[in-house]
Amino acid sequence: MFRHHPQEKEYGISSEGSAGEGAVVRLSGRLTLRSLEPFGHESSALLDALGPSSVTLDLSGMSSIDSAGALALLRLKAMAGERGIPLAISGDGGQAGRLLALVGERTGRASEPPQLAEASGFFEELGEKTVSLLREVGDELTFQGELLKATARSCLAPRAVRWADVLFYMRRAGVDGFPIVSLISFLLGLIITFMSSLQLRQFGANLYVADLVAISIVRELGPIMTAILVAGRSGSAFAAEIGTMQVNEEVDALVTMGFDPMTFLSVPKLLAMLAVTPILTVFADLHGILGGLVVGVAGLDLTARAYLAETHAALTAPAILASLVKAEVFAVLIATVGCQRGFRVRGGADAVGAAATSAVVTSIFLIIIADSAFALVQQYLGI
Amino acid sequence: MNLAPPAPGTPVIEVDGLTAGYGDRILFRDVSFRVLAGEVFVILGGSGCGKSTLLKLLIGLLRPHSGSIRVLGHDIVSGDEKGMRAVRSRIGVLFQAGGLLNSMTVGENVALPLAEHTHLSPAAIGELVRMKLALVDLSHAPGLLPSEISGGMKKRAGLARALALDPHLLFLDEPSAGLDPVTSIELDLLIRSLNEGTGSTMVLVTHELDSIFRIAHRVIFLDREARGIIAEGDPRELRDRSADPRVSDFLNRRAPSRNG
Ligand SMILES: Nc1ncnc2c1ncn2[C@@H]1O[C@H](COP(=O)(O)OP(=O)(O)OP(=O)(O)O)[C@@H](O)[C@H]1O
Ligand SMILES: [Mg+2]
Numbered sequence: 001m002f003r004h005h006p007q008e009k010e011y012g013i014s015s016e017g018s019a020g021e022g023a024v025v026r027l028s029g030r031l032t033l034r035s036l037e038p039f040g041h042e043s044s045a046l047l048d049a050l051g052p053s054s055v056t057l058d059l060s061g062m063s064s065i066d067s068a069g070a071l072a073l074l075r076l077k078a079m080a081g082e083r084g085i086p087l088a089i090s091g092d093g094g095q096a097g098r099l100l101a102l103v104g105e106r107t108g109r110a111s112e113p114p115q116l117a118e119a120s121g122f123f124e125e126l127g128e129k130t131v132s133l134l135r136e137v138g139d140e141l142t143f144q145g146e147l148l149k150a151t152a153r154s155c156l157a158p159r160a161v162r163w164a165d166v167l168f169y170m171r172r173a174g175v176d177g178f179p180i181v182s183l184i185s186f187l188l189g190l191i192i193t194f195m196s197s198l199q200l201r202q203f204g205a206n207l208y209v210a211d212l213v214a215i216s217i218v219r220e221l222g223p224i225m226t227a228i229l230v231a232g233r234s235g236s237a238f239a240a241e242i243g244t245m246q247v248n249e250e251v252d253a254l255v256t257m258g259f260d261p262m263t264f265l266s267v268p269k270l271l272a273m274l275a276v277t278p279i280l281t282v283f284a285d286l287h288g289i290l291g292g293l294v295v296g297v298a299g300l301d302l303t304a305r306a307y308l309a310e311t312h313a314a315l316t317a318p319a320i321l322a323s324l325v326k327a328e329v330f331a332v333l334i335a336t337v338g339c340q341r342g343f344r345v346r347g348g349a350d351a352v353g354a355a356a357t358s359a360v361v362t363s364i365f366l367i368i369i370a371d372s373a374f375a376l377v378q379q380y381l382g383i
Numbered sequence: 384m385n386l387a388p389p390a391p392g393t394p395v396i397e398v399d400g401l402t403a404g405y406g407d408r409i410l411f412r413d414v415s416f417r418v419l420a421g422e423v424f425v426i427l428g429g430s431g432c433g434k435s436t437l438l439k440l441l442i443g444l445l446r447p448h449s450g451s452i453r454v455l456g457h458d459i460v461s462g463d464e465k466g467m468r469a470v471r472s473r474i475g476v477l478f479q480a481g482g483l484l485n486s487m488t489v490g491e492n493v494a495l496p497l498a499e500h501t502h503l504s505p506a507a508i509g510e511l512v513r514m515k516l517a518l519v520d521l522s523h524a525p526g527l528l529p530s531e532i533s534g535g536m537k538k539r540a541g542l543a544r545a546l547a548l549d550p551h552l553l554f555l556d557e558p559s560a561g562l563d564p565v566t567s568i569e570l571d572l573l574i575r576s577l578n579e580g581t582g583s584t585m586v587l588v589t590h591e592l593d594s595i596f597r598i599a600h601r602v603i604f605l606d607r608e609a610r611g612i613i614a615e616g617d618p619r620e621l622r623d624r625s626a627d628p629r630v631s632d633f634l635n636r637r638a639p640s641r642n643g
Contacts, residue, residue, distance in 0.1 A: 247485070252444050253482035257496045257544075258471040 012061075013033055015046055023052035023099020028061035028231055029338060031069030031096075039072045044079055055080055059100075060091025069096070070103035143340040144332070149264045151270050162268050169272035173234040181229050185284035189213060206300045210292065210310035217288035218315060219378075223323050224371055225332035226284045230277055231363040235338035238269050239359035242342025243352035251343070261343070270335040276330035278324045285323065318383045326374055330367050338365040375383050388551050388582060389420040389455065395552055395584050396441060401450035403440055410436055412610040413450070416603055420551075423578050423598050424587045427633065428605030433477055434588040436556050437605070441586065442476055443467060455552060466556045472500045475545030479556040479588075481537035485527040489540045490516070490525030511566070515543040518573060520566070535562045539570070546577070553577075555587045559594055571597050592636055596622075604630050 010030045017023030025046065031039060047055075057076070065073070073089075080087040113292060120128070154161045198211050242265055245251050251261050287312055341359040345351045367375040389395050396418035404410040410433035418424045426434045439445045441452060452459050455473055457466040475496075476482070483492050493512045496537040497503060502509070506555040516522055529537055538558060545553060558574070559567040575598050578585055589595060595602065596616050601622065604614040606629060614621055614630040622634035632639050 089544060248485065249478040249480055249482040250484050252439070253476065253478055253541075253544075254485070256442050256471060256474065256476040258499055259495075357398055 009035070009038070011039060013039075013042060013046065015050060017050060017052055019051040020053055021278045022054045022056065023050050023303045024056045024058060026058045026061055028063075030063055031072060033066060033068035035070045036072050039069075040075060041297070043072075043076045047076075047080060047083065047085070052085060055085055056086045057087060057089045058091045059089060059094070059096050062091075062094070062096045065096045065099055067099065068105050070100045071107075073100055074104055074107065076305040083280050087378055115375075116202055139344075140337070140340060143343075146262060147266050147270060147336050147339065148332070150260065151267050154263055154267045154271075160263065161271065164265065166271045167270035168276075169269050169274050172237070173230060173272060174276035174280060177230060177233050177276075178283065181226055181280050181284050182287045184225055185217070185222060185287040186291040188225060189217060189288035189293075190295055191291075192216060192221075192224040192288075193231065193292040193295035194299070201300070201344040206296075206302060207306065207310055209296055209300060210302070210307045211314035213292035214289060214311040214314040215319070217292075218285045218323050219313065219319055220371070220375075222285040223281050223326040223330065224367065226277065226281045226327065227334065230273070230280065230330075231334045231338075231367065232360055233270075234273065235334040235359045235363045238335065238338030239341040239345075240352055240356040242266075242339055243345035243355040244349075246343065246345045247348060247352060266335070266339040267340060268330065273331035273335040274328060277334070278327040281323060316383075322374070322378060326371070329370055329374075331372060333366045334363050337366065386407045389584075391419075391421040391582060393420050394418065394453075395420045395455055396539075396586070397451075397453040398441075399451045401447050401452065403445065403447035404433075409448070409610060410607075411447075414611045415450075416612060416615065417585060418584060420584055421578070421582050423574070423587065424593055425587045425589060425599040425602040427588075427590075427595070427602050428603065429607060429633075432605045432607040434605060435556055438476075438556055438586070438588060442471075442474060442554055443462070453460055469611065472548065474552045474554065475548065475550035477538070477541045477545045477555045477558055479527070479552075479560075481534075481541035483537055483540055483544070483582070485529045488526050488528055489509070489521065489532065489543075492529070492540060493525075493544045493547055495591075496544065500548055511547070512543075515546050516540075518546065519543045519557070520569070535566065538562065539566075542570075549581060551585060552584045555585065555589075557588055557590070559589060559591050567594065567598075572600055582633075592634065604633070 009168055012028040013025065014028075015023055015025045025043075058075070059073075077087050077089075084124065089097075089100070091097075158305075193209055193213050197206065197209050200206055200209055200212075242251070245265070252267075254261050254264055293304060293307050296307045338359045341355040341362070345355045394417045396416075398417070399415045401414040402409065402412050414577050426437060428434050436445065440447055441454060443452075443454075447460060447548065450460070455470050457470045459467060459470065463541050483489070484495070487495070490509075490512050493515050494508050497508045497511055501508075512525065513522065516525055519542050521536060521539055521543060524532060524540070529540070532540065536548070538561060542558060543557070545555070555574070562570060571594050574585060574587075577583060578598075585598075587599070601616060602614075602618045604611045605611070606613045614625055614627055618624075618634060621630055625631045625634070628639070631637075
């Protein structure tokens with residue numbers, strides 16, 4: 001911020017003449033950004049007080065002005081114009097005059113300011129938001145359809161698939177994601193076992209902790225935790241990668257070289273997700289059960305053998321299969337949302353960050369919706 | 384689809400009644416022009432008037448609001464995808480920022496179109512890549528990533544990739560921007576000798592006046608306010624005879640004359 005020192009006035013202004021006749025206003029000293037506002041007030045007050053028929057502004061006494069000073073003079077001229085007072089400038093041979101001419105010409109040439117969008121009412125906004133939400137859902141579904149179609153086509157012609165990329169993303173999502181997925185599921189297993197044992201111990205039903213952990217981890221928490229972690233790690237990376245390529249004209253370059261960006265960029269990501277998410281889910285399940293085992297053996301006086309036998313009895317093949325199917329559905333959601341948000345990027349680097357965030361938020365949201373749908377279906381099928 | 388090079392003098396690009404822009408913002412209104420086979424055709428105009436946009440329209444990356452665009456005899460606005468693919472295998476594009484794929488080395492970038500559109504052995508592709516890189520004086524850089532090379536080198540690598548398939552039609556967006564004068568002259572000479580040697584058609588966007596007078600056969604002059612072409616013809620003739628101050632000021636490197 002600029003500090004104003006009202007007492008230190010850098011310019012001088014004096015006038016001669018009286019109401020109804022031509023006045024001469026003489027300026028002296030410096031007129032800069034600091035004086036923009038005081039000068040505005042003072043000069044308009046002066047115009048009001050004088051009420052002249054015409055004004056001659058004499059700049060010959062000025063030592064210097066900056067561009068804000070020039071703007072102040074232009075404003076004064078415009079103000080005089082509004083009141084129907086012709087204003088002539090004299091003594092503008094020096095620096096002040098040259099800068100005034102430059103600023104005057106440039107601001108005069110600049111096109112009129114862009115129109116601001118009209119503020120819209122509540123209902124209008126609600127309607128617009130609804131329409132844009134629906135359109136977004138539509139876009140999402142169209143994209144998903146196109147991606148699945150491209151993937152199916154690639155599977156029919158496997159030579160067209162960029163397998164090196166598939167392996168690369170498998171390593172990034174799978175190998176690199178393995179430690180965090182395992183750790184979180186292990187801790188989750190610990191926590192659930194500990195919490196539920198507090199209740200079950202009251203009924204002497206310690207052993208059933210194994211059932212509870214096995215079912216809740218394999219049916220719900222394993223797939224969903226894995227999916228959320230993969231969405232956070234890989235979904236955002238997909239959006240950022242494709243978004244950056246969009247900004248750098250790399251996607252345009254691919255198109256002009258005859259590549260289908262969908263096949264080139266999205267199919268390897270989807271294939272990698274389909275391969276890796278179920279495997280990570282299985283590991284998440286195993287580590288969750290391991291967490292339960294640790295608490296069961298250490299805190300509940302169960303033997304490892306009894307705990308595992310109980311776990312084995314609790315899990316059915318359809319339940320495990322359902323968990324893997326779920327993982328595949330989540331994989332499709334993560335890959336499509338990530339890629340679609342990336343392709344939607346327009347503009348600059350800030351849009352890339354926004355796309356990555358939106359990819360994570362949207363895919364987690366969709367994962368939870370899909371999971372609820374699964375719960376309903378499983379309920380009806382009795383799996 | 385006829386894949387032979389177009390006969391010299393026949394139109395390779397035909398634009399009729401083109402109206403285009405971004406959303407509500409119209410950049411071109413009812414623009415028509417032709418580019419003939421074998422020409423070095425330069426699109427001129429002030430910064431932000433839509434030169435890159437016009438280039439993107441011509442290669443089918445943007446869709447116009449209305450009007451027709453035919454490239455190498457194929458209607459790229461309403462034509463089928465198969466024809467579009469054939470067109471794409473015969474054009475090369477250098478984007479304003481190079482457009483290199485950042486995840487691949489310079490050499491892999493140049494090899495990309497060769498691997499996609501030909502059935503050559505990896506060894507033959509490698510040899511072609513070395514040749515194209517030598518053309519743009521980047522023989523030392525095939526193993527570098529785009530993030531490891533300078534802006535001017537990216538331009539040249541992008542040009543090598545655009546040249547990979549010996550296209551009949553080459554689109555270059557500011558090829559010599561950001562290059563030193565010597566490299567820039569060498570690039571002009573390269574463009575000129577490619578044009579003369581292979582008969583390929585060049586569509587360029589450039590601001591370099593020296594370069595325009597050295598290589599351009601014909602220029603069109605775009606203007607933001609006019610939303611279209613305000614002059615068309617031989618650049619020397621326009622420089623000496625154009626009555627439009629916007630054109631003659633530009634070509635004579637003068638500050639615009641402002642009166643009033
Ligand atoms: N993706 C986009 N969305 C909206 N407007 C855009 C987009 N790209 C460019 N524009 C606008 O279109 C106009 C023309 O842009 P373009 O890049 O074609 O200009 P140019 O003539 O190539 O300029 P330069 O010589 O600076 O490269 C600019 O005013 C720009 O603001
Ligand atoms: Mg441009």
